[in-house]
Every structure is written in structure tokens, then in C-alpha cells.
Amino acid sequence: MDYTVIIGLEVHVQLQTRTKLFCGCSTRFNPDHPNTQTCPVCLGLPGALPVLNREAFHLGMKTGLAINCEIPSFTKWDRKQYYYPDLPKAYQISQYDLPMSQNGWLEIEIDPETRETKKVGIIRAHLEEDAGKNSHDESGRGQDSKVDLNRCGTPLIEIVSEPDLRSAQEARKYLEELKLLLTYIDVSDCNMQEGSLRCDANVNLHIHQEDGKTIPTPIVEVKNLNSFRGVEQAIEFEVKRQWETWQESGLSLHDVPKETRGWDADRGITLEQRGKEEAADYRYFPDPDLAPVTVTDAERERVSGELCERPALRRGRLEKDYQLSVYDAAVIIDQGLAFADYFERVAAGCQNGKQAANWVTQDVLRELKEGGLEISAFSIKPEVLAALLEKVERSEITTKSARTVFQELLKSDQSDPGVESIQSIIEDKGLAMVTDTGDLEAAVQAVVAKNEKAVADFQGGKQAAVGALIGQVMREVKGADPKVVRELLIEKMS
Ligand SMILES: [Zn+2]
Structure with missing residues (x-):
């Protein structure tokens, strides 16, 4: 059964x-x-x-x-x-x-x-x-x-x-x-x-018997549930309670009037209220x-025209238009309309949806949560974040440097730092990517010369040995692209 x-x-x-x-x-x-x-x-x-x-x-x-x-x-x-x-x-x-x-x-x-x-x-x-x-x-x-x-x-x-x-x-x-x-x-x-959203749940069971018949248990209305968790727990409780009651009493839908019960969140039970x-x-x-x-x-047509794109449709569109994962699209949509608009402006501006999604769902969202802020009050405007990410995209700065710029923008005295602030932070902090490989090659040469053991390990097949050397080169040449450093190191040691 x-x-x-x-x-x-x-x-x-x-x-x-x-x-x-x-x-x-x-x-x-x-x-x-x-x-x-x-x-x-x-x-x-x-x-x-x-x-x-x-x-x-x-x-x-x-x-x-x-x-x-x-x-x-x-x-x-x-x-x-x-x-x-x-x-x-x-x-x-x-x-x-x-x-x-x-x-x-x-x-x-x-x-x-x-x-x-x-x-x-x-x-x-x-x-x-x-x-x-x-x-x-x-x-x-x-x-x-x-x-x-x-x-x-x-x-x-x-x-x-x-x-x-x-x-x-x-x-x-x-x-x-x-x-x-x-x-x-x-x-x-x-x-x-x-109390702007309250829910009553009507719950009963259809019990399937061995002879193929279905018996409905009495319907119970659980009143005034005011949290998602409350709704879930109250229904789970009712399912269990109704199953046990049915096994004891055998009373079905038409044997008793509809019952109203209240959810006691502290005790985790529903209580009888009235017929x-x-x-x-x-x-x-x-x-x-x-x-x-x-x-x-x-x-009807006028009001219909006022409706924005519904969340379910927009979720699907974000996945398609920006090649987002189901998870990222859902996180963005769940934050509400203004947040989804923010994301789309960043993604359109830097022309890399996946990167925009990473930043918006991690860095931006974390700042909002820590500061108890709404996206509308966030000091880095989508155009500014887009310009910053575009610099990463064009290999003008590393992702790590972009995070430094992001933090500097947040610390900025200006309530609304503009795109031009990015360049001045990059210059002040010396974050521009080193494209002159002359400097870089010299540094790589020096590090390889100093680390005979690591080089021997690498040549003996230990790929991980490169990692420690990358760090040393990066300390020498600020703003170097770690990918380029890795390639140069491997080239030198092979
Ligand atoms: Zn009144």
C-alpha cells in the first residue's frame, strides 16, 4: 500500500x-x-x-x-x-x-x-x-x-x-x-x-489500496504559513500525521468535515483550530x-504590455545569450530584477558573459551581502565593472590585479567612481601587465639559475615544481601575466 x-x-x-x-x-x-x-x-x-x-x-x-x-x-x-x-x-x-x-x-x-x-x-x-x-x-x-x-x-x-x-x-x-x-x-x-505574503496549504493523501482503489483522507487546511521553511515543514508534518491517523481510524474524506489546523513553528507541529x-x-x-x-x-492589452520579461523566460535567455550555467543563471535571476539588469549591462559591456557572471555572482554579491546593500546602492556602476573586466579580457591586467582595482574602487571617496578611476588606480598601483618580455625573461633566467633543486625536480617529472617558481618571478616583475610566466619557465627548464 x-x-x-x-x-x-x-x-x-x-x-x-x-x-x-x-x-x-x-x-x-x-x-x-x-x-x-x-x-x-x-x-x-x-x-x-x-x-x-x-x-x-x-x-x-x-x-x-x-x-x-x-x-x-x-x-x-x-x-x-x-x-x-x-x-x-x-x-x-x-x-x-x-x-x-x-x-x-x-x-x-x-x-x-x-x-x-x-x-x-x-x-x-x-x-x-x-x-x-x-x-x-x-x-x-x-x-x-x-x-x-x-x-x-x-x-x-x-x-x-x-x-x-x-x-x-x-x-x-x-x-x-x-x-x-x-x-x-x-x-x-x-x-x-x-505579512505581505502568507500561505494556507490544503493537504490530503490519496491512499492506493491493493485492489487498485484509491481512498482520499480528509482535507486539512493549514493556516497562515509565513515562511518557505514553515510551508515545507508543516506539509511534511501533515503527511505523516494524516498517514498515521488514517491507519488508526480509517476515516476518509467524506466521513469528517474539512478541518483547519494552525502551524506551531516552535514545536514543529500542526494544531487543531476549528471546523x-x-x-x-x-x-x-x-x-x-x-x-x-x-x-x-x-x-487588458495595455496592462499586458506593461509586464516585463518573466523570470523563467529570462533565466533561459541568460543561459542561451551569455552561455551561462543553469546555476549561474538561477543565482542571477533569484536576486531580483535590478540585479539581473546589472548583470546584463556588465556582460554586454565586457562581451564575456561567463566572466561577468563570475564577478557579479561572487565579488559583487559578496559585497552586497556584507554591506547589507541593494544593487541600486552599489557604488561600482555596471559600465565601470564592464570596463574593468574588458581590461582583463584584453590581457591589460591580470584577474588578480582586477580584484585589487575592484577593492580600490569600493574604497574610493567618490560615491560613484567613473571609468577613468580604473586607469589611475592601475597606474598608481603599478598593475599594468608587463608586456615587455625582456624584463620578464631576465627574471625567469635569474630564478631558474637560483633554484637548481626545483629545476631538477621538474626535469625529473615533477610538474608541481613550476608553481613555486612562478611566485618568485611574479614578485620580481609586478603585473606579469602568470600564464606567460609559466610558459617561459617551462621553456627555460625543458
Ligand atoms: Zn480608511
């Missing part, structure tokens, strides 16, 4: 508008000043009327199109009723039967070895407003509960996948790819610590305060 894991994800993403979905309050993350970003609309005071934020709808369309959804011509708003302290209106404005986008997909790579990919279906993506935040005193001393309504009314897009994912690793991969895509198209910062409401429990009905939205073909 065996089983298949069935996972569908519901992802809530905060759209990066300045103001809330139906009022002019700020959406800034501001937990230190609770209840300062509210108004009669998002507090749900009597007589207040919501007005749709056009930018939120626009970002919603961008998202829908980027995940290959249809954008219907007509969409409307519905009230989802439930009572909770963080929802003063006692209903959430959402979309029920006519979402603003549907029937899409997102492609993920499921095997880095074979590069096998998989299209994960997307049932729908709809807009809705966020609720506030409750916090409870869990010290055990008091019973102090607080409500912060700053978040109330913040625009969210909820992206609901088909149950197409088959493992915790696939679910993580899907989330990572989705996050990357949404930051590329600039609809959300997807900051998981601040899951069905749609009927929410008594959805169209919101009478808001006009439906119609979308024309021209608008």
Missing part, C-alpha cells in the same frame, strides 16, 4: 499601493503606532462608503496576466460575513463567484538534474481587503488582548492553485517562483516577515455599496 500527497496552496499577497483598497488610508507597515491609519470606511462606521482604488485593481490585473489567467470582462464585489474583533464591519469585501482573474498556471522546475518542469494550475486570483491584527498576552499573567486596525482594508490578491502539487518540496518551489514573479512584475514586495466553515456559512452576497468593474480588451 502506498499513497500520493495532494497539495493546493492559497496565497495571500499584499499589493503595493500607497493607500487601502476602498479608502485613502495609508498601507504603511506601522505596528508601533496601532490604529493610526484608519478612517470611517475601514473602521466600518455607519454611513461610510467604500470607493475602489484603481491602482489596486491595476496591480491585480498585472498579477492575473503574469500567472496566465483570463481576465473576465465583468467582475463584482461580495461581502463575506463573519464576526471577529479584527473585522469591525463584521464582513470582508471580497470576490465570490465572479473573480477578476481565473484559469491560469505557473510553471515550476521540479527536478534541477533533469530540468523537468511542471505547470501548476491556478483556479483563480481575486482581490479582497485584509483584516486587522489581534494580539494576545500569552505571558499567562494577564488576559490582555489588543486589536490593531492599521491593516484593515489593505489590498490583497488571493491566488488559489489547483491541487497539483505532490510534495512539500514542490509546494516550496511553487511559492518561491510565485514570490520571484510578483517582485519582478513589481506588484508586491512579498515581505514575508511583515472549517463552508461557503454557505459566510452568507456571501453582492456588496450594494460598490459598482461592478468592467474590463475592456484595450485595457
Whole structure:
């Protein structure tokens, strides 16, 4: 007997508008000043009327199109009723039967070895407003509960996948790819610590029996996962728990109602929360305060035209255009849009994609990480790095000298050192490659004369003996090309 894991994800993403979905309050993350970003609309005071934020709808369309959804011509708003302290209106404005986008997909790579990919279906993506935040005193001393309504009314897009994912690793991969895509198209910062990207996972097992029948276990929704690791661990835990529960109880999908569980990251377990409401429990009905939205073909086309090259396509293009390894292309793309743009400007400028990739993914990335910097704030502009690498390419300086110049550029007082700084550093430090082989040959001659033992070793077949001699020559003649030195040494000793 065996089983298949069935996972569908519901992802809530905060759209990066300045103001809330139906009022002019700020959406800034501001937990230190609770209840300062509210108004009669998002507090749900009597007589207040919501007005749709056009930018939120626009970002919603961008998202829908980027995940290959249809954008219907007509969409409307519905009230989802439930009572909770963080929802003063006692209903959430959402979309029920006519979402603003549907029937899409997102492609993920499921095997880095074979590069096998998989299209994960997307049932729908709809807009809705966020609720506030409750916090409870869990010290055990008091019973102090607080409500912060700053978040109330913040625009969210909820992206609901088909149950197409088959493992915790696939679910993580899907989330990572989705996050990357949404930051590329600039609809959300997807900051998981601040709650800009949250995920609920629907998990169950299809148990294959010896007679060929398949029995589905009850579906469990694990709520509010806010890290990639949390998603992966919670699903792994659920798979194990459901398998054990099934073996004990034998209860299948239709024997029990859908269950909601919460992920306790500290203990690494899911805990039962409540029976899951069905749609009927929410008594959805169209919101009478808001006009439906119609979308024309021209608008769809315009928004479609605003989308940049998607990360998956760009990854493939970098491999092809610059002969990059799969790994290098992935590292570059994963750093985000601005970083990928930086790389392409360096690669185009020095006309050696592989070398540009080495520098950008190692030297530049290390500096950014150490300094806690974004690429936009990096002091060496892509044109300057390209000019430096071109000098290596033309054998004007060695790679080692280029690293010295790179460090000098970083130390430069100028916030934005230009291409001309490279030449002056090379001159100041005497880094120019020695092309006059006269000097070099004299130095090689002298070193060979001084090192009888090494020469004998080499002549006896010890190739490694050359290494020590190269170092000695390089100390004599600064800026010599080590490749040339090696050749000259071998020539002299052979
Ligand atoms: Zn408001």
C-alpha cells in the first residue's frame, strides 16, 4: 500500500499601493503606532462608503496576466460575513463567484538534474481587503488582548492553485517562483516577515489500496504559513500525521468535515483550530455599496504590455545569450530584477558573459551581502565593472590585479567612481601587465639559475615544481601575466 500527497496552496499577497483598497488610508507597515491609519470606511462606521482604488485593481490585473489567467470582462464585489474583533464591519469585501482573474498556471522546475518542469494550475486570483491584527498576552499573567486596525482594508490578491502539487518540496518551489514573479512584475514586495505574503496549504493523501482503489483522507487546511521553511515543514508534518491517523481510524474524506489546523513553528507541529466553515456559512452576497468593474480588451492589452520579461523566460535567455550555467543563471535571476539588469549591462559591456557572471555572482554579491546593500546602492556602476573586466579580457591586467582595482574602487571617496578611476588606480598601483618580455625573461633566467633543486625536480617529472617558481618571478616583475610566466619557465627548464 502506498499513497500520493495532494497539495493546493492559497496565497495571500499584499499589493503595493500607497493607500487601502476602498479608502485613502495609508498601507504603511506601522505596528508601533496601532490604529493610526484608519478612517470611517475601514473602521466600518455607519454611513461610510467604500470607493475602489484603481491602482489596486491595476496591480491585480498585472498579477492575473503574469500567472496566465483570463481576465473576465465583468467582475463584482461580495461581502463575506463573519464576526471577529479584527473585522469591525463584521464582513470582508471580497470576490465570490465572479473573480477578476481565473484559469491560469505557473510553471515550476521540479527536478534541477533533469530540468523537468511542471505547470501548476491556478483556479483563480481575486482581490479582497485584509483584516486587522489581534494580539494576545500569552505571558499567562494577564488576559490582555489588543486589536490593531492599521491593516484593515489593505489590498490583497488571493491566488488559489489547483491541487497539483505532490510534495512539500514542490509546494516550496511553487511559492518561491510565485514570490520571484510578483517582485519582478513589481506588484508586491512579498515581505514575508511583515505579512505581505502568507500561505494556507490544503493537504490530503490519496491512499492506493491493493485492489487498485484509491481512498482520499480528509482535507486539512493549514493556516497562515509565513515562511518557505514553515510551508515545507508543516506539509511534511501533515503527511505523516494524516498517514498515521488514517491507519488508526480509517476515516476518509467524506466521513469528517474539512478541518483547519494552525502551524506551531516552535514545536514543529500542526494544531487543531476549528471546523472549517463552508461557503454557505459566510452568507456571501453582492456588496450594494460598490459598482461592478468592467474590463475592456484595450485595457487588458495595455496592462499586458506593461509586464516585463518573466523570470523563467529570462533565466533561459541568460543561459542561451551569455552561455551561462543553469546555476549561474538561477543565482542571477533569484536576486531580483535590478540585479539581473546589472548583470546584463556588465556582460554586454565586457562581451564575456561567463566572466561577468563570475564577478557579479561572487565579488559583487559578496559585497552586497556584507554591506547589507541593494544593487541600486552599489557604488561600482555596471559600465565601470564592464570596463574593468574588458581590461582583463584584453590581457591589460591580470584577474588578480582586477580584484585589487575592484577593492580600490569600493574604497574610493567618490560615491560613484567613473571609468577613468580604473586607469589611475592601475597606474598608481603599478598593475599594468608587463608586456615587455625582456624584463620578464631576465627574471625567469635569474630564478631558474637560483633554484637548481626545483629545476631538477621538474626535469625529473615533477610538474608541481613550476608553481613555486612562478611566485618568485611574479614578485620580481609586478603585473606579469602568470600564464606567460609559466610558459617561459617551462621553456627555460625543458
Ligand atoms: Zn480608511
